[in-house]
Amino acid sequence: MDSIKLTNVKLSVEEISDLVASPSCGAISLFVGTTRDNFQDKKVVHLEYEAYEPMAEKALKTICRDMREKWQVENIALYHRLGVVPVKEASVVIAVSSPHRAESLLAVQFAIDALKSSVPIWKKEVYDTDTPQWKSNSECAWAS
Amino acid sequence: MDSIKLTNVKLSVEEISDLVASPSCGAISLFVGTTRDNFQDKKVVHLEYEAYEPMAEKALKTICRDMREKWQVENIALYHRLGVVPVKEASVVIAVSSPHRAESLLAVQFAIDALKSSVPIWKKEVYDTDTPQWKSNSECAWAS
Amino acid sequence: MTNNLKVPVKVLFFAKARELSGRKESELEIECSLTYECLLDTLVKEFSLELVENHLILAVNQEYKSAGHNIVLKAGDEIAVIPPLSGA
């Protein structure tokens, strides 16, 4: 089962972990991206995310398909939060269950790399004093 | 901060994820080991874990130290449940936060491998009809 | 000259491109067949995207397009102006 979600609501790691859990699987690997309180010397107040939603959902589905071509995984959840995300809270949760652990560990790593390079979502960092700044992922081909 | 726990209580992924979250970190990687409902053709009812507790805690601390020697990680949690663990529930949760994601992803993978090969904990698989069986990790040097 | 036939398309802006253009979306009449470069150039001029023009990619109907290709458009197509991604 592939679960994909773009949401303005706070992400629950437990809920997403339970969602991918499967009685036939011995392993769940997860990656949680959280908001850092600093960038270089600037103090980050929060992040603001926006997405090209229908295209982002398609791109997330493509990542699921690619993962399944590469590894034997059972359930996949790719959740990305949109709107304001305060410091320490999760902007992304990736969870994958697999019968054995190697598959889900590798699949999660692949998914986060693929998400950063291919899914049309953008993040603005809002600082305490400096001007807010749109970020760009080094994984994105047209970033530089 | 290193958090190590051997416990008879159900493990909460959310709690452990929150425990390692840090405002200076952008990434939390987690591995959750869950009880599978089958082994070969046998139906698994539950698992039973026991530990040589003081030595297991030492071995878990050694894993934390080794992780910190290899990667720049912020907080580490290594939790292992003991006693009866029903199907689908977590027997182990490993969580690591790091400023950037590569470190925590690699560190989690290392930790689960190290745990399986070095920490004195044992698992008995209890089946619906067959005789219960003590398992052995292929990562353990004296398993075969 | 069929090349000059214009069609109405929808243009979507995101992130920095949204801020520079001052809008989330717009309608535009544009040639139904043109190069990627020509399409990009038209959008940059029309919507004041000069500041980011070297760091944009275009998507047509939710598919990334790339330089060096011809783009064929029909009425109602959705063009998105996509700055460098920064999800996760």
Added chain:
Amino acid sequence: MTNNLKVPVKVLFFAKARELSGRKESELEIECSLTYECLLDTLVKEFSLELVENHLILAVNQEYKSAGHNIVLKAGDEIAVIPPLSGA
């Protein structure tokens, strides 16, 4: 003969070794200096561990020991009989 001096030690059993020996722990008087192999052999015979003797490792005071080494014991030392690990 100092080699024959015996000391009382505690022996702990886990998993399959616990089941075979029928106990969680025991006290034993044993030579204070002996080879790993000799120690293992003594424990196997004393506590009926023949079924798993090729898949055991011993720990002394919570440190894994290995074959080919001499073991020096003092009164009160804790020896653990450790079957193949299966945590996680």
